[in-house]
Amino acid sequence: MKRKHKRLSFVLVALVLLAGAVGLMLVAFEEKIVFFYGPSDVLEKAPPADKRLRVGGLVEKGSIEKTAGSTVVAFRITDINATVPVTYDGILPDLFREGQGVVTEGYYRNGVFEADEVLAKHDENYMPPEVADALKKSGQWQHMKDQLEESGQIEKKKK
């Protein structure tokens, strides 16, 4: 084998081994890398009240209750299968509205998620407003659940 062939195979083997090692690490740390949990995860795992976590999903239609004269707001986050009630005191991002994906951060206490941070999640669809309206009118707007799965706002089927 010529020297350059030796070097080539060395580099290739090293890269494959490295990719394997990193792959194993990422799988092992999956729980830590995930940025937020869906409502189903929260109900299933029932995290302790002193554990700080993020819950993400869609703001359920008709669930937003604002308190007059303050910035306190209550709403529910849903992933279609499960729903978690959320309370929050603070300024909401511009994109926050019913049906919008959000990620909230805080503590899960007595069946209510007490958030101290609310982030809006944006999806991968880009279009002019007229097109969005036309799609909605003609009933071609993607079904909510497809859209959710597509954009990773609800947990994709595991394994």
Add this chain to the structure above:
Amino acid sequence: MKRIDYLANPTRFMRLAAVLTPWMGWATVLLAAVGLYLAFFVAPPDYQQGESVRIMYVHVPTSWMALFCYVSMAVAAATGLIWKHPVADLVAKCTAPVGAAFCFLALLTGSLWGKPMWGTYWVWDARLTSMLILLFLYLGYIALVNAFDDPARGAKASSILVLVGVVNVPIIKFSVDWWNTLHQPASVIKMGGPSIHPTMLWPLLLMALAFTTYYVWVLMVRVRGEIIANKIRVLRLKQVHG
């Protein structure tokens, strides 16, 4: 291999670069002018993001270029390491600052978009974190390649670093599919075609093309500079020893 062998000769590379440089320069000016005009004045606002969507026309191409430059650097580094082509090491070395600049711009514009849209400048989700690691890989490479008195040793050590870091590239690309992230999934390069309206896609692609020709342009200028600097170094050494 014939092609790369052909360019491995610095003199031939100089000839090709001399031809390409002005073309790439003018292509960049033209494409960027048209692309920016379309992005700022012709493309419509987004149904959700409003005018903030225009940040995308810089953010997305710079992010692509950050990845593209890194892959180019990795290919050049591997070619230099395995086949010992002198120009390949120079290509890797000259790509690094350009890629680092693209990566920094991608992070900066993303952060500026994140504040009004998400409500935060920064979060530690998988996409943002892996992109920050890419910037550190670039900076680490630049530090390492310049840390040796002997350019050949610097090229060897830093090439290994680039190749180790290349595992980060698929992680960046697929981070939004593998894990829950705040960052949205891909809109253009994905299964089932782009989910971005053609009136927005075209300016975006033009901008991406402009950034690509910009990279080739700057690369040609920089590599020529390096080759000339090497020649001067050799001449100086000859003078001292003669």
